[in-house]
Amino acid sequence: MDKRKVIMAYRRGMITIQECAQILGIDSMQQVAGMVNDPKWSEPHRIVSQPVNG
Numbered sequence: 001m002d003k004r005k006v007i008m009a010y011r012r013g014m015i016t017i018q019e020c021a022q023i024l025g026i027d028s029m030q031q032v033a034g035m036v037n038d039p040k041w042s043e044p045h046r047i048v049s050q051p052v053n054g
Contacts, residue, residue: 006020007042
């Protein structure tokens with residue numbers, strides 16, 4: 001499973017921090033907390049294409 005999806009599920013309150021760690025296969029709560037707070041693991045930005053007038 002994509003790590004970003006797991007972290008977003010935690011941020012949205014769908015799973016606990018313990019469940020997040022278990023899914024990611026991480027034993028250290030400090031490591032999980034670091035990942036959760038790292039902006040690198042945030043939801044990917046969606047690019048919206050706009051029509052070109054021409």
